[in-house]
Ligand SMILES: [Zn+2]
């Protein structure tokens with residue numbers, strides 16, 4: 237069958253574009269079954285039905301079209317847009333992930349030389365940028381579940397592939413969160429399993445560095461996750477408490493201001509242990525964190541998060557004080573200064589937060605007494621600093637009047 241030509245649409249094909257816009261999945265299913273619709277037909281601008289569905293943010297419709305063989309990498313569009321680019325523009329992270337799972341290439345460029353991630357960034361869809369930059373196909377990981385070369389056994393048992401892939405895809409790099417993801421899967425809470433996982437992560441890291449279009453960002457992420465696994469392994473070998481001691485060490489705040497210095501040092505150490513010292517990303521990260529005194533901004537976590545996910549930690553959302561998850565909306569009822577994503581996280585944090593809670597309460601009472609004018613001024617100061625999340629640093633909080641999380 238000849239390749240579809242731009243604007244050469246049958247009546248049913250025109251109809252399906254309208255149906256997509258209306259979001260009527262049932263009618264679209266019937267039209268696609270009728271064989272009168274070519275799933276990769278092109279309208280006059282070179283847009284396929286999949287591109288329309290992605291742009292309009294219709295997830296069900298995208299799924300249906302992909303099931304019918306829609307070409308996720310078609311770029312006959314007049315400006316070279318792909319379905320992934322339209323998904324990124326729509327701001328829908330579920331559709332963006334769906335396109336990636338369906339094999340969308342991330343490095344295709346439009347007619348002005350922009351990739352899907354760059355286009356999404358340009359229109360401020362940062363969550364989609366993060367999804368694209370952190371994508372790692374399950375197939376690439378599955379490779380290690382088959383014996384290679386002279387190996388008798390695969391490097392990764394099939395049962396570990398799913399849980400490991402979930403961790404690789406996380407965009408929350410808080411070490412506490414990664415340890416929690418490990419704890420969630422009893423198959424991972426095991427010395428032999430963690431050993432296999434970190435070795436595969438090291439291989440993936442090497443692969444990302446050595447592949448033709450070197451991906452330093454992904455390489456650093458693989459290395460970092462490997463370091464967290466190795467830390468879990470070390471704790472599991474020492475004590476049999478299912479990693480609770482590690483979570484506590486990562487959360488424990490120092491006496492003077494509650495700053496979690498073990499966590500800070502751990503992340504700094506992970507970055508410095510990246511094995512490819514010529515990597516530009518490594519050098520940038522080291523330059524950003526080395527001059528910073530422990531306890532000051534930026535933290536190693538925020539520097540790493542920004543480099544790997546493109547997101548500014550602690551800028552536009554409330555983060556869980558325990559696991560770093562975004563959208564945390566449960567506040568400590570006493571000091572109202574720290575937020576959590578769940579009761580579990582709040583309980584985990586209490587052993588260390590209780591030492592700071594009272595002084596945070598006094599701080600917030602002090603702030604409540606301020607005149608409106610002073611409050612306004614403090615708000616402006618914190619906004620101009622463009623940062624927050626400094627609840628555990630009372631001195632800093634007092635000096636910058638950060639009202640962001642507090
Ligand atoms: Zn949490």
Ligand SMILES: [Zn+2]
Nearest residue numbers: 568570571593
């Ligand atoms: Zn509190």
